[in-house]
Amino acid sequence: MDPFPDNTAAYARLRAIAEGAAPRARHSCKVGLIVPPSGFVVPNGWEFVHTAPFEGPSVIAAVWKGLGLGVEIVDCREAPDPERLAGGRLKGFDWIAVATYEDGFPFIQRAVAIAKAEAAERPVILGGPLVTSVPKLIMENTRADYAVLGEGELTVIELTDLLLRAPDALPAGDIRGLAWRDAAGADAPRSCAASGKASGAWAAGALRVNPRRPQMHDLDAVPLQDFSAWPAIGESGQVPEIYMTSSRGCSGSCSFCYRAMPALRHKSPARVRRELLALKKHGYRYAWWSDLTFVDDKARVQRLLDEAFAGIDFRWSCFTRADGVDLPILEKMRDRGCDIVMYGFESLTEEILENFRKRVTRGLIIEAIALTRKAGLKIGGLFIVGGPGESEASLRRTIDFCREFKEVTRVKYMSAIPGTPLYHDALKSGLIKDELAHLRFLARERSVEDDEILNFTGLPEAALRRAYREINHQIEVRPYEYWNPANRYTEQGKKFQARPRMETP
Numbered sequence: 096m097d098p099f100p101d102n103t104a105a106y107a108r109l110r111a112i113a114e115g116a117a118p119r120a121r122h123s124c125k126v127g128l129i130v131p132p133s134g135f136v137v138p139n140g141w142e143f144v145h146t147a148p149f150e151g152p153s154v155i156a157a158v159w160k161g162l163g164l165g166v167e168i169v170d171c172r173e174a175p176d177p178e179r180l181a182g183g184r185l186k187g188f189d190w191i192a193v194a195t196y197e198d199g200f201p202f203i204q205r206a207v208a209i210a211k212a213e214a215a216e217r218p219v220i221l222g223g224p225l226v227t228s229v230p231k232l233i234m235e236n237t238r239a240d241y242a243v244l245g246e247g248e249l250t251v252i253e254l255t256d257l258l259l260r261a262p263d264a265l266p267a268g269d270i271r272g273l274a275w276r277d278a279a280g281a282d283a284p285r286s287c288a289a290s291g292k293a294s295g296a297w298a299a300g301a302l303r304v305n306p307r308r309p310q311m312h313d314l315d316a317v318p319l320q321d322f323s324a325w326p327a328i329g330e331s332g333q334v335p336e337i338y339m340t341s342s343r344g345c346s347g348s349c350s351f352c353y354r355a356m357p358a359l360r361h362k363s364p365a366r367v368r369r370e371l372l373a374l375k376k377h378g379y380r381y382a383w384w385s386d387l388t389f390v391d392d393k394a395r396v397q398r399l400l401d402e403a404f405a406g407i408d409f410r411w412s413c414f415t416r417a418d419g420v421d422l423p424i425l426e427k428m429r430d431r432g433c434d435i436v437m438y439g440f441e442s443l444t445e446e447i448l449e450n451f452r453k454r455v456t457r458g459l460i461i462e463a464i465a466l467t468r469k470a471g472l473k474i475g476g477l478f479i480v481g482g483p484g485e486s487e488a489s490l491r492r493t494i495d496f497c498r499e500f501k502e503v504t505r506v507k508y509m510s511a512i513p514g515t516p517l518y519h520d521a522l523k524s525g526l527i528k529d530e531l532a533h534l535r536f537l538a539r540e541r542s543v544e545d546d547e548i549l550n551f552t553g554l555p556e557a558a559l560r561r562a563y564r565e566i567n568h569q570i571e572v573r574p575y576e577y578w579n580p581a582n583r584y585t586e587q588g589k590k591f592q593a594r595p596r597m598e599t600p
Contacts, residue, residue: 104263105249105252105253106249106311106313106316108161108162108252109158109248109249109252109316109317109318110313110315110316111161112157112158112161112162112318113315113316113317113318113319116161118160118161118162118163119163120163121163122162122163122164122259123165123189124164124165124189124190124258124259125164125165125166125167125187125188125189125190126159126164126165126166126167126188126189126190126191126192127167127169127185127187127188127190127191127192128152128155128156128166128167128168128169128192128193128194128324129168129169129171129180129191129192129193129194129206130149130152130168130169130170130171130172130194131171131172131193131194131195131196131199131202131203131206132171132172132173132174132175132199132202133145133172133196133198133199134175134198134538134539134540134541135198135540135541135542136541136542136543143335143336143381143383144383145172145173146172146173146336147334147335147336147337147338147383148168148320148322148325148328148334148337148338149194149338150320150338150339150340150385151194151222151223151247152168152194152324153168153320153321153322153324153325154248154317154318154319154320154321155192155222155247155248155251156168156321156324157318157319157320157321157324158247158248158251158252158318159251159255160321160324161318162252162255164255166321166324167188167324167326168324168325168326169184169185170325170326170327171202171206175202177201177202177205177206177209178205178209180206180209180210181209181212181213185209185210185213185214186213188217189217190217190218190219190220190258191207191210191217191218191219191220192219192220192221192222193206193207193219193220193221193222193239194222194223195221195222195223195224195225195226195227195233196223196224196225197224197225197228197353197512197513197534197537198537198538198540199225199538200225200233200531200534200535200537200538201534201535201538202538203221203225203233203237204236204237207219207221207237207238207239208237208238211238218240218241218258219237219238219239219240219241220239220240220241220242220243220254221233221234221237221239221241221242221243222242222243222244222247222251223355224353224355224514225513226242226243226244226274227242227244227245227355227514228353228355228512228513228514228515229513229514229530230242230244230274230304231274231302231304232513232530232531232534234274234276234302235302236531240275240276241254241273241274241275241276242273242274242275243272243273244272244273244274244304244307244308245272245307245308245310245355245356246272246308246310246311246343246355246356247272248311248316248317248318249271249272249308249311250270250271250272250273250308253265253270253273254270254273257270267303268303268305269305270305271305271306271307271308271309272305272307272308273305274302274303274304274305275302275303275305276300276301276302276303277300277301277302277303278300278301310343310344310356310357310358310360311360312360314342314343314360314361314362314363314366315362315363315365315366317362317366319369319370319373319374320337320370320374322334322374322377328377331376331377332377333377333378334374334377334378334379335378335379335380335381336379336380336381336382336383337374337377337379337381337382337383338382338383338385339367339370339371339382339383339384339385339411340362340384340385340386341361341362341367341384341386341389341399341403342359342360342361342362342386342387342388342389342391343356343358343359343360344356344357344358344359344360344387345357345359345387345388345391346359346388346391347387347388347416347452347453347454348452349439349451349452349453350450350451350452350515350516350517350520351451351479351482351509351510351511351512351515351516351517352387352512352515353512353513353514353515353518354387359391361395364398364399364401364402364403365402365403367399367403368402368403368404368407371403371404371407371409372407375407379409380408380409380410381409381410381411381412381434382409382410382411382412383411383412384411384412384413384414385414386413386414386415387414388414388415388416388419389413389414389415390413390415390416390419390420390424391415391419393419393420393421393423393424396424396427396428397424397427400427400428400431404431404432405431408432409432410432410433410434411432411433411434412433412434412435412436412437412475413428413433413436413437414437414438414439415436415437415438416438416439416455417438417439417440417455417459417460417462417463418454418455418459418463420436420463420466420467421466422466422469422470425466425467425469425470425472426470426471428470428472429470429471429472433472434472434473435472435473435474435475436467436472436473436474436475437474437475437476437477438460438463438474438475438476438477439453439477440460440476440477440478441453441477441478441479441482442478442479442482442485442489442493443457443460443489443492443493443496444457444484444485444486444488444489444492444493445457446484446489447482447483447484447485447489450482450483450484451479451482452516464476464500464502473502474502475502475505476500476502477505477506477507478493478497478505478506478507478566479506479507479508479509480493480506480507480508480509480559480562480563480566481508481509481548481550481551481552481554481559482509482551482552483509483517483520483551483552484552485509485551485552485554485559486552486554487554487558490554490558490559490562493562493566494562494565494566494569497566497569498569501569505542506563506566506567507542507546508540508546508548508549508559508563509549509551510537510540510549511526511527511533511549512537513530513533513534517551521549521551526549526550526551527549533549536549544560544563544564544567545560548560
């Protein structure tokens with residue numbers, strides 16, 4: 096018998112939250128959910144990448160509110176110094192939660208330390224892709240009490256019951272997708288219960304990582320994003336741009352891409368439409384679809400465009416694969432407001448594409464460009480410099496391609512994201528010698544020419560930097576304005592917006 100059965104009661108409660116049911120109890124507990132900064136440089140006109148409310152924290156906020164807790168998102172994306180959290184910024188929160196992304200470890204580590212220094216008994220919970228990818232590394236190098244691994248909604252419900260000492264709460268060891276510290280309750284920090292305070296988190300003790308929770312099949316059970324938890328937005332503040340997804344997971348298995356939720360699951364068109372309509376009170380005019388592969392099934396996307404998008408005025412962008420599109424689906428996307436399709440081309444060299452496990456060819460890339468142009472959509476191509484197998488010839492091939500086609504949105508150096516096959520290969524080969532040092536390296540990346548390089552090739556760094564610079568000089572240099580379909584680029588100005596370099600103590 097499986098000692099970790101799925102909690103069907105948690106599913107039922109999640110669906111009830113998604114359907115707007117009132118909490119079964121109200122609690123005095125308030126959660127502060129910290130969203131860390133990123134040094135990633137974005138093109139001018141796309142500043143919303145760093146300012147629009149993130150979908151993950153917005154959904155988890157909705158879950159906690161649906162459970163009867165107070166939630167406030169502490170948005171640090173424009174405040175890269177974690178010391179700004181000290182001096183009372185976290186006062187008034189009974190629990191602290193921290194979203195973890197691969198370029199945020201130094202900030203996350205310090206934020207947790209500040210939270211614990213101010214109130215050692217206060218539970219600190221981590222979640223998101225970084226802690227999911229390397230839970231032991233992150234937990235052993237922070238003072239966090241818990242980590243929610245992978246898809247978070249059901250685990251958050253069960254963890255909340257544990258911290259509130261609900262009568263039907265599961266023991267920590269029985270909650271799938273949870274990492275936690277086991278000290279048999281000794282010196283347990285306080286948590287917030289429906290009446291008074293109760294123990295529920297451990298600041299020290301043996302680290303336990305429970306078996307992972309299977310992904311949900313029914314994504315319609317996921318609550319709508321709650322923007323009111325973002326103080327700058329509130330119940331009806333205006334949000335010009337939003338993040339959305341119609342799916343989780345991906346059918347691909349690229350060697351450089353970490354998927355915290357790998358299995359491909361879809362929301363129904365009705366569920367997507369409900370969210371698009373509900374968020375219209377915030378006045379959005381643009382949606383960034385964060386699906387790893389938007390066009391994973393053309394028939395599904397046709398239904399989505401017909402049933403979810405029809406009659407709603409907004410423009411949008413998406414990521415997809417070069418081998419998944421045809422002219423009819425691209426034209427339908429254009430007619431439903433699509434402005435730009437972003438493709439992960441990565442390379443023009445077959446050997447490198449095979450190393451990346453892309454399952455595409457140079458011919459498919461060129462065909463996707465031709466079809467997207469014919470449909471009247473802008474193309475955002477993404478290339479990587481310095482992947483395994485890179486040579487002077489492959490770099491020249493990419494440079495020449497960009498000179499001809501120009502439609503490249505970004506180029507970046509090869510990076511090893513924790514949890515990916517590429518990361519594990521780099522550990523085995525000794526290219527990554529210190530995992531913590533590598534996390535600090537990732538925090539310094541900004542996707543600019545002068546980034547530090549983790550060199551997977553036999554080429555000198557100078558050759559990689561020269562190629563990066565040549566590609567950047569070939570591609571479209573004007574800033575991009577999504578809201579102006581008649582003139583998709585501005586005529587003046589620099590392409591990229593400066594971002595502060597992330598300092599790593």
